[in-house]
Amino acid sequence: MIIKERVIKYGDNVNTDVIIPARYLNTTDENELALHCFEDLDSDFAEKAKERKIIVAGSNFGCGSSREHAPLAIKASGIKAVIAESFARIFFRNAINIGLPVITSGEVSDLIEDGDELEVDLSGGTIKDITKNKTFEIQPFPDFIQGIIKSGGYVNFTRDNIKGK
Amino acid sequence: MAQKILASRCGREYVSEGEIINADVDIVLGNDITLPLAIEEFNKIGAGRVFDTNKVVVVPDHFTPNKDIKSASQCKFVREFARNQNIKNYFEVGKMGIEHALLPEQGLVVPGDLIIGADSHTCTYGALGAASTGVGSTDVAVAMSTGKVWFMVPRTIKFIYNGNLKDWITGKDLILYTIGLIGVDGALYKSMEFSGPAVSKLSMDSRFTMSNMAIEAGGKFGIFEVDEKTEEFLERRSHRDYKIFRSDSDAEYEKVYNINCDDIELQVATPHLPSNARNAAELSSIKIDQVVIGSCTNGRIEDLRIAAEILKGKKISENLRTIIIPATQNIYLEALKEGYIEIFINSGCVVSTPTCGPCLGGHMGVLAEGERAVSTTNRNFVGRMGHPGSEVYLSGPAVAAASAIAGRIATPEEVI
Ligand code: SF4
DSSP, rough: EEEEEEEOOOSSOBBBHSSGGGGGGTOOOHHHHHTTTTTTEEEEEEHHHTTTTTTEEEEBBSSSSTTHHHHHHHTTTTEEEEEEEEEHHHHHHHHHHHHHEEEOOOHHHHHHTTTTTEEEETTTEEEEEEETTTEEEEOOOOHHHHHHHHHHHHHHHHHHHHHHH | OOOHHHHHHOOOOOOOOTOOOEEEEEEEETTTHHHHHHHHHHHHHHHSSOTTTTEEEEOOSSSTTTHHHHHHHHHHHHHHHHHHHHOOOOOOOOOOOOOHHHHHHHTOOOOOEEESSGGGGGGGGGGGTOOEOOOOHHHHHHHHHHHHEEEOOOOOOEEEEEEOOTOOOOOHHHHHHHHHHHHHTTTTTTTEEEEEEHHHHHHHHHHHHHHHGGGGGGGGGEEEEEHHHHHHHTTTOOOOOOOOOOOOOOOOOOOEEEEGGGOOOOEEEEEOTTOOEEEGGGGOOOOOEEEEOOHHHHOOHHHHHHHHHTTTOOOOOOOOOEEEEEESSHHHHHHHHHTTTHHHHHHEEEOOOOOGGGGGSSSSOOBOOOOOOOOOOOOSTTTTOOOOOEEEEEEOOHHHHHHHHHHHHHOOOHHO
16 A cells, blocks of 8 residues: 655644634534644645645653544645654544544654655655655554555444454 | 453464454453443444343443433434343343442452443453453454454563562552553553562452552553462352463563562552552642542552551541542442441441442542542543543542542541
């Protein structure tokens, strides 16, 4: 699975409150959530996300509450992948479970810049920064997790598997 | 240790750190506030029946006995699901206790189990040598359908507790001290392993308290090795066979902390983080409005025994309320037989039926703006027990009971 898109870049400790503020949690409609995604951190996010569909960030991305609304809002904004130095544990699970690829890489946040074009190869385990002509190794997702992401989430994935039997 | 349990649950000899595996779970747990969402997802998957009616455990404990119409509807939804699915371990009010005290007491958890629960304090069962952790609602929906869920194999941080415990010190003081040392993300995504001569002397109740709070340091698991105390605890409660996993002597740890217990005083975590650990003795000027003794952290018999020892023959301060909540019906009954309930009532405390209640600002002791509580619970975030302008100081049972008498934060020596 290959994702070729440009980067929106953020810093460390991006928490679930800035991803989707609690005042919008009275809905589970992902399109409505997407309207307010990153509103308190970056008011231009929605505009940027029309053109650039990979988020690169520092450490502890998604810290804070366990709300599944946070990865849902990011995914519904059209973002194809989030690459960060580290993720908060429950955010990481929730993201995978709803089919949003989250990639951990210690080097990226220093070396990749806002606006760079990347080619992320999830099965091959590489991130290529096309703008800078550099390649980073990442631990590829096992087939199982790739399967979840391809199905569009853990619920769909499980449903397909049960049907397939 | 956690690594070995994860390997055994996906039928392999060995799994490596960072690897993602799909593993069989031994128990899937849900409560009255997290299960409704998981049931909706479960229905979307369309498996029809849960994978094993013995392995799904349902405990309506947060807003029960139903605190309002919304929670009554949620409980009804969960109850009907449990009935329709023929769930064996559904605990109705009357049998219900706070989930993380109830499951070990009922013998549902044994060493080597892999357990998930839609509640962050599911890590409590690490005290029994189980790998056990909190997850989101989608995970529970999938696990209820298939009996499997994916895991990333964590690295391990080892904590070795040496020396001797001072008077009144319990597991709560050790864990507050430890979180103070490493911070609220000090064990992010890691398995915490608690060991050393000082913790092997700890009661099972104190070990549950420590495992319970692993999540407050960001931990995925908080595990103890199985010893005679664990086996004695299980002998009286569980009929299940189990396998004991031990760390290899050459196991690799990301970090090892050596903690000398000779130096650890009674601890209090000040608002608004569990990592703000201080010596209780330094906080004696802090006046309080309410004391809560209970929760999945400290609502067990050891906690009530310590509180009763301190409150016996004394009156609580006229300036505050003291709410005591035995975590399960059996603990309540034992406290009654031992005469603790009488001591509490005579000293001016109120004793409640088991419930999470005030711990999450739900009911049975919500705080008003500007009020301060000393509580034996596990979180003191902004607004955790009520109004965003209220404050929670976390402590063990000894400081809580002494503070109830003094009307301010106090240690037992000051009131006995
Ligand atoms: S007692 Fe508090 S921390 Fe424990 S399960 Fe209930 S609400 Fe959660």
